[in-house]
Amino acid sequence: MSLVLLTGGTGHLGQDIVTRLVSAGHRVRVFARSQRPSMRVEWAIGDLATGEGLQAALQDVDTVINAATCSPIAQRGGIRPVDFFKSPAAVDVEGTERLLALCGQASVQHFLHVSIVGLEDASLPYARVKLAGEHLVRNSPLPWSIVRATPFYYLLESMMAGVAWLPVWPMPTTIFNPVDTSDVADYLVRCAFDGERGERAEIGGPDDLSCVAFARQYQKARGLRRTILSLHLSDATGRGMGFVASRGVRGRLTWRDWLDRRHAENRAAA
Numbered sequence: 001m002s003l004v005l006l007t008g009g010t011g012h013l014g015q016d017i018v019t020r021l022v023s024a025g026h027r028v029r030v031f032a033r034s035q036r037p038s039m040r041v042e043w044a045i046g047d048l049a050t051g052e053g054l055q056a057a058l059q060d061v062d063t064v065i066n067a068a069t070c071s072p073i074a075q076r077g078g079i080r081p082v083d084f085f086k087s088p089a090a091v092d093v094e095g096t097e098r099l100l101a102l103c104g105q106a107s108v109q110h111f112l113h114v115s116i117v118g119l120e121d122a123s124l125p126y127a128r129v130k131l132a133g134e135h136l137v138r139n140s141p142l143p144w145s146i147v148r149a150t151p152f153y154y155l156l157e158s159m160m161a162g163v164a165w166l167p168v169w170p171m172p173t174t175i176f177n178p179v180d181t182s183d184v185a186d187y188l189v190r191c192a193f194d195g196e197r198g199e200r201a202e203i204g205g206p207d208d209l210s211c212v213a214f215a216r217q218y219q220k221a222r223g224l225r226r227t228i229l230s231l232h233l234s235d236a237t238g239r240g241m242g243f244v245a246s247r248g249v250r251g252r253l254t255w256r257d258w259l260d261r262r263h264a265e266n267r268a269a270a
Helices: 012-023 072-076 090-105 125-138 153-162 181-193 211-222 235-240 255-269
Strands: 003-007 027-032 042-045 063-066 110-116 144-149 168-172 227-231
Touching: 003 012, 012 027, 012 181, 063 090, 063 181, 090 110, 090 125, 110 125, 110 181, 125 144, 144 181, 153 211, 153 255, 168 211, 211 227, 211 255
Parallel strands: 003 027, 003 063, 027 042, 063 110, 110 144, 168 227
Antiparallel strands: none
């Protein structure tokens, strides 16, 4: 089997990608700042933001899956005023540019880049950073593919948990279809080895619902009773905030089933 280098392999999506690659019998090398003993992979320790360790990590690599990103919003589970003005680019732009250049020197056969649905319409600086990284991939002489995904369930759950203490939840009525990282990982691994290149069909979840509907399902799963205030936004405003429905590949796991699974995991841990 070919040797796959995965960036972002210790994140939510990255861990799901590792599981599928290992199950399929691929040799996997994870490029990260620190290793996790529980993951059955080779480790290349370094930092995409600085380039430390990257050249050595690419030795003998055939395929690169670039799932690394730096989103302060995702890391802290909520938006702060600073997120409307700036977002770090060291990983998503400078890191991607550095990775592409070294992949060319290492004769990598396929560069698969993970991105986000609806970047052209999104207004947050993080979206502009992600779009800049995409442009670098598209202009690269490497054989490349780009897969865009809608927001992940775990991020939606984090957003809901962040307002759980409020008696009234303001929620947009804009339709979108978030997706589970397990479904995205399945699709990414398929795209990595099916021989096709270029911009691939985007992936989203199976349900096109409003944030109001997703919030009601979350409250039911958590046993919460909160008033939901419906916010009617224009289509342009909704897209600018990242509420976009994918029209490509559909994941299989619904939000309701994901919440049930999450509840079962929490009970087992308790």
